[in-house]
Amino acid sequence: MTTLYGHRAPNTTARAPHWSDAALCRRTDPEAFFPAGIGAAVQQQIDDAKTFCTGCPVRLACATSAITNGWDKGVWGALDEGQRRRIVQRRPENLRQAIRDEWAKRKANPYFDAYASRTEQEDDGHVRWLIKSTSVTVLGRNYTPAQLGLILARGREPHGTTKATCGRPGCVAPEHLADDIVRWDRSRDAA
Known part of the structure; x- marks a missing residue:
């Protein structure tokens, strides 16, 4: 026996826009942002990822999400693990300004x-x-x-x-x- 109302209508509502939709890294290899190990080659990979992030239109949202959600691995929003850890330890009142301050410190090693x-x-x-x-x-x-x-x-x-x-x-x-x-x-x- 079939019923007239036995099926569901397709979900036609679109997903709400998310900052990650505009992230430049969506079109790259994610491994480039998660270097593993120690040494000069790893440091170069971290520096390359930060440089790539510098031109991203959503890097502030990315860095903010990484800090607030506790993403402790990889490069997010042009910040490496140590930089995000320092921000968290300081517990700044203005997280966005703390992120900008950390970006300003970026110098060549x-x-x-x-x-x-x-x-x-x-x-x-x-x-x-x-x-x-x-x-x-x-x-x-x-x-x-x-x-x-x-x-x-x-x-x-x-x-x-x-x-x-x-x-x-x-x-x-x-x-x-x-x-x-x-x-x-x-x-x-x-x-």
Whole structure:
């Protein structure tokens, strides 16, 4: 037996517009905004994503949504994970202004620039220092290639001797470097 009212009418109401409809990244590979790991290549991917976001018409809405919804991974609205975490920790009264202030701080990383312009990524994950000089001056201080790589990997000044742990002579891949603190942490964890 069939009924006259046994079917439903199609839903013809349109979805309300959302800020993400106008996001430039909708037409790109989402992996570009979610770099994983540490090192110069990852930092370059983060910087590239932020640069891409800079031209997006909805970057303020994107950054605001990421902070208010607790999206802790990736680059959202030209802000990386650390930048969003700093904003959340400050608990600003005006979130939009805090985001704009964080954007204004964006400067080139002099450590990354010094490292990237003098190194070359090899196919097997190692990084080679390209110039003969074994030190470079950044912000008025001299660093070895390994020390520069460690700063990129750990986000802090090196302590004691900094050298590669991969066994490859001359490798300065940030993820392959350890100073006294890293070696001490590893020996403590192993014990």
